[in-house]
Amino acid sequence: MQTRPLGRTGIDLSILGFGASSIGQEFRQVDMGEALRAVHVALDGGMNYIDTAAYYGRGMSEIMLGRMLPEIPRDRYFLSTKLGRYAPQHFDFSAKRVAESIDVSLERMRIDHIDMVFCHDIEFVDTKQIYEETLPALRREVEKGKVRFIGVSGYPMQIFKEAIAKADVDVLLTYNHYTLQNDMALQLVPLCEEKGIGLINAAPFSARLLTNAPLPQWHNATPEVRKVAAAAAAHCESKGSDIAKLALQYSVANESFASCVTGSANPDRVSQWLQWLDEPMDETLVAEVLEILKPIHNWIYTVGLPENEDPINEGGANEGIAKS
Template identity: 45%
Template sequence: MRYRRLGNTGLDVSVLSFGASSLGSVFRDTNEDEAIRTVHEAIDAGINLIDVSPYYGLTKAETVLGKAIAEIPRDQFFLSTKAGRYGADVFDFSRERIESSVEESLKRLHTDYLDVLFLHDIEFVPVTIILEEAVPTLLKLKEQGKIRFAGICGLPIQLFEKLLPQVNVDAIISYCHYSMNDTSLLGLLPLLEENGIGLVNASPLSMGLLGTRGTPEWHPASPYVKETCMKAAEYCAAQGTDIAKLAVQFSTRNERIPTTLVSTANPENIRKNAMWTDEPVDEGLLLHVLEMLKPVHNETWLSGRPEYNENIGVSR
């Protein structure tokens, strides 16, 4: 496993990190014992950053993760969770709720501090609450020692372009924007690097787009994007390769992307993902797949308020 520095935090994080959303049965029903073994397998494979949220499984992911990491020395991993989103349409970024959310998370996770606290999906609320109340609350929590670093996360690239010049944060989570079908995150890197802001890239499979199982019903991509990605996945399968391997290797090979989050509740899956990061990439296959995905390159979808979704056209 390789490691890279997360902005100016001083944290050297594994190029592959563990997203614990799957522990909350977000994608399928999961077995708790198997989920706990998955976390242990991730640590054994050299993964040292674990991310979760009270939103995932409505606190189930944090609860299961807490049981898993209770058996692991705290200095063997970095832990991040989130605050502000608690349901599909439930957002509360008030000072009181962020503070109480952190206390609840600390109890579920059986720890007395968080390495990073992210404000979760902030594109859904007015910017004033983020600037005037939520971010100042994070800075207060840093002073109190309950969190080491503060961050924000969301889907639209415009969200970060507009807010990062206005807020004092240490890291961001961006998802579905640095994968084989969408590399628009590259345009944000100069802003992040200039300000020493750490980057966590999430979902190299674009929330299931890059796979042969098909996307979940709720996936917001257009039918054309889904169809194009499915063809690429099926082509890889015909060549005897899982497109997930290519996707993980693609997202973790870029030295400017500190770490990429993957989520699973299967011990074998996380073991394979970790191994893939150290294996050579099939360059010929990668070039062919990137060519297949060109028609939908950087196509995304709407998320949150209109001011963060300007110039996003309707997909075919």
């Protein structure tokens, strides 16, 4: 599989990365054997990047990885995890918890170092602590050899722009912001290039919005957003294609992002993604789908503290449906 450089880290990531939230039963009960096989299919298919978090499955994702990673040569994969969020409403970005969380993650996954560690969903807290306490504490873990590179992850674009301007970060991980429906993450590209920061995209399907699967109960999409996305999916089907295939190909194709992360505990699904990447993207269909999705282009939803939210119409989002 093709790889791309991750900023100035010296790491080359596969253009598709494996998101390990699903194998931790974050979204549904899974068969453990099938879940582990999904990771093996990803690695055997050329995906050299695995992303997880202490939050996923409340530690179960890391524990599951710990059942297989010791058997895999360490130079076959790059690994990122996240800290600071440990339950839906439990956040602890203190320096003390940083050191503890790194050691717990290393023990769970049975490895001796982590390639990247992200401060997880920092829009939910006062970001001043992230810059003054959390990231400096993480940098000390780098000095100890337990971590190689550090950064932040989350949803609003504002938190990334602030981190780039105020903090010493090596990498950023953004989700739901470079898809067929939302391209706001492009705002970060020149800022990251200027400072040599590695930029990773995640969630090309926008939590199933850009698939034919039913949306989960917790999805934030408004009725209008659901209606327009369904129309785009139906158009793809009428052309003998699948909107999920187009969504994956589209997000992966942009060379400004080192990798695009998505995950599944279903090995057949992972195999399907690998097959889709070997097929050419239908540029005509892409143009047609983008036109259908125009009414919800850059629609975003409210998440985190109000001071960390993006302005309603930033990036061209349509007034009235820009947030849920």
